[in-house]
Amino acid sequence: MPALIEVKLTELAQLFNSMDPSPFHERDIDHDAEEFIVSWAQEHPRDDDLQLVIHLAKPPAEVTQVQDSVQHYFAYRSDMLWREFRQLMKEGRATMLIGLSFMAACEFAALVLFKGDTTWKAVTREGLTILGWVAMWRPLEIYLYRWWPLLSKRKLYQRLAHMAVEIKVTP
DSSP: OOEEEEEEESSGGGGBOTTOOSOGGGOOBOHHHHHHHHHHHHHSOTTSOEEEEEEESSOOSOOTTHHHHHHHHHHHHHHHHHHHHHHHHHHHHHHHHHHHHHHHHHHHHHHHTTOSSOHHHHHHHHHHHHHHHHHTHHHHHIIIIIHHHHHHHHHHHHHHHTOEEEEEEOO
16 A cells, blocks of 8 residues: 555645746745655655645646646656755765865875974874875765765655545535
């Protein structure tokens, strides 16, 4: 049995962004409706299939494309997250190359330019080593922390892109 996400609306138009001029099956879902659906989907176990039940006060004029529209929207959002992930990995590679180069330059300067046992040279060597590691902050942040929330949300949107949509008229 699929995990239910239930939305109560006055009319079907509330589900979609009224400012979007696209044809019905390509329209964006309203921001608040998307946030509601996504938050409820996150509460269900990750392995459960999802089903969206839309409760309406009166029968809608157009119901044939609602499931296609909802699925199309979440598939689009999933694709956008995949592009964002690829862009993040590209940024990670660039920042890693810059960070490693800067760190190597700092270590080279620390070893070659500041040889000796005087206090100020030792402090400068340590400072350059720390500066080199600070330059690695951004690539490490990307590769350790920033990528997995994107893929997790993408997986959720993929589940939402395959969910069944049912409309019930409940006066």
